[in-house]
Amino acid sequence: MAKNYHEENKIFNDKLPGHPAAAADAAEHDPAREAFLSHPLGSLILKNALPAVASMLFMAFYHIVDAIMVGRSLGPEALASVNILYPIMALFIGLAAMIGVGGNARVAVLQGAGKTPEARRVLGLVIALGTGLGLLGSLIAVIGYRPILFILGISSSTSLSALAGEYLITIYPFFTTMILIFILEQTVRNDGRPNLATGVMVSMALLNIALDYLFLFPLNMGIAGAALATGLAQSLGALIFLGYFMQKTFKKLPGIRFGWPGGGVQALRAIAFNGSSEFFNSIAAGLTTFLFNRVLLSYLGSNGVAAFAMVQYLLMVGAVVFIGISIGSQPIISYNHGAGQHDRVKGVMFRLMGTSLLMGLFFLFLMRSQAASLVVLFIPDHPEAAAITIKAADYVSWALLFMPIGIIGSMFFTSLEKAGHSLLISLSRGLLFTVLGLAVFPLIWAETGIWITPVFAEVATTAVTALLVLRWSGRLNNVRAEKATEPLPSLEG
Numbered sequence: 001m002a003k004n005y006h007e008e009n010k011i012f013n014d015k016l017p018g019h020p021a022a023a024a025d026a027a028e029h030d031p032a033r034e035a036f037l038s039h040p041l042g043s044l045i046l047k048n049a050l051p052a053v054a055s056m057l058f059m060a061f062y063h064i065v066d067a068i069m070v071g072r073s074l075g076p077e078a079l080a081s082v083n084i085l086y087p088i089m090a091l092f093i094g095l096a097a098m099i100g101v102g103g104n105a106r107v108a109v110l111q112g113a114g115k116t117p118e119a120r121r122v123l124g125l126v127i128a129l130g131t132g133l134g135l136l137g138s139l140i141a142v143i144g145y146r147p148i149l150f151i152l153g154i155s156s157s158t159s160l161s162a163l164a165g166e167y168l169i170t171i172y173p174f175f176t177t178m179i180l181i182f183i184l185e186q187t188v189r190n191d192g193r194p195n196l197a198t199g200v201m202v203s204m205a206l207l208n209i210a211l212d213y214l215f216l217f218p219l220n221m222g223i224a225g226a227a228l229a230t231g232l233a234q235s236l237g238a239l240i241f242l243g244y245f246m247q248k249t250f251k252k253l254p255g256i257r258f259g260w261p262g263g264g265v266q267a268l269r270a271i272a273f274n275g276s277s278e279f280f281n282s283i284a285a286g287l288t289t290f291l292f293n294r295v296l297l298s299y300l301g302s303n304g305v306a307a308f309a310m311v312q313y314l315l316m317v318g319a320v321v322f323i324g325i326s327i328g329s330q331p332i333i334s335y336n337h338g339a340g341q342h343d344r345v346k347g348v349m350f351r352l353m354g355t356s357l358l359m360g361l362f363f364l365f366l367m368r369s370q371a372a373s374l375v376v377l378f379i380p381d382h383p384e385a386a387a388i389t390i391k392a393a394d395y396v397s398w399a400l401l402f403m404p405i406g407i408i409g410s411m412f413f414t415s416l417e418k419a420g421h422s423l424l425i426s427l428s429r430g431l432l433f434t435v436l437g438l439a440v441f442p443l444i445w446a447e448t449g450i451w452i453t454p455v456f457a458e459v460a461t462t463a464v465t466a467l468l469v470l471r472w473s474g475r476l477n478n479v480r481a482e483k484a485t486e487p488l489p490s491l492e493g
Helices: 005-014 032-040 041-074 074-114 116-151 159-190 194-216 222-250 262-274 276-299 302-338 342-378 383-396 399-415 418-444 447-485
Strands: none
Touching: 032 262, 032 302, 041 074, 041 159, 041 222, 041 302, 041 342, 074 116, 074 159, 074 222, 074 262, 074 276, 074 302, 074 399, 116 159, 116 262, 116 302, 159 194, 159 222, 159 302, 222 418, 262 276, 276 302, 276 399, 276 418, 276 447, 302 342, 302 383, 302 399, 302 447, 342 383, 342 399, 342 447, 383 447, 399 418, 399 447, 418 447
16 A cells, blocks of 8 residues: 555655755645656656757747848848847846846755745745846836947947837836746746746747737837837736746645745845856856957948847857756756755766757757858848858857857756856856957957857866866765765664
């Protein structure tokens, strides 16, 4: 006869080392936690990573289709205007990433440790922080969008300034919901519902594409139409996720749900520490995009900036797969880390690295063989910009071979709440080696040196990540060896 479930769950929790609070929560059956801590790793990674990859691919697909529609409707200068805005947007994206990634990692670790009430209070705090950030961003955008454009080096008399200003002033009312959908998508995955998260994100992407077409072509709304399509689609997705957790909260269902914001300074510190690498990674991306834009403007003009934007869209297809794999696997790593099951954590890590390297080879071949065909989709009537893009893609495509190591390594250490390691990887990849490359290579090889820089940054970051992973694995082996040599307690007396 099977034991009573509550008894089984209590025994299971009691076996998890170092977590005395686990038994107190045993009476609440949480299937997601049980699966993350006990199911075979291979099937668990597939179950959680594949929906996340699908979600990220659809997000990349809608970004690419959005760019194609903007390019065909308004030309390469409109594409450049959105890319010009990225550095200032990166500040708020980085803060949202810090709150979302850091907060969700903390929630998953607490869930793995069986500390469900604490996890719910941290989630409530994360939602409050995200909402406040969105409102602050909207206020800054509506009051200071002209100084923002000036800081980015755009003359107020240019058409580029007009396009960028129109995009920013249209999208600012949606900042809060755009931040909340970013946070809650991963929270839904932490709750063991990867298919729900993917379904919502795919639906949002398809709606965004439909609205893009409607606003840009039949209604001829210009760059504001693209901004409005993004804001409306992401807001709907955020409302669906909010509804899911509100229902769980009102019905007091098991697992992750909203709690009254709590945790105090300790929770805030954990969120900021865990998410620091994602924050600095976004800030670094904004800074390096700014530097790339300035260098490209000096060497190639606005066509160079448009080419850089299109190369980033081509890289996005590979990058989002690696990001999807890491996002989907984050709950598995965090839950098992919280439960002290280190062998399972190590098993996840090496499975992810091996799979992603094979996929990096595939995307390298795909980009090198299809770049010319894809560029024509963006700007069919602008041969000069297309030629620059194809040349750039020929060099930058090699970054795809090394990119997965840095992406997965950074998320892996964030999942373990080892923010220092994750931050070092992020800064190496997104800032240090990129700035070094931009400072040196263009002086040697002119515009070719610009395109070599991303490859150099990924190769150097791979070396840093490999050293950190080997060091972590070695320490884990040393701890295991020390425990194995400890003398057994004496039975005398």
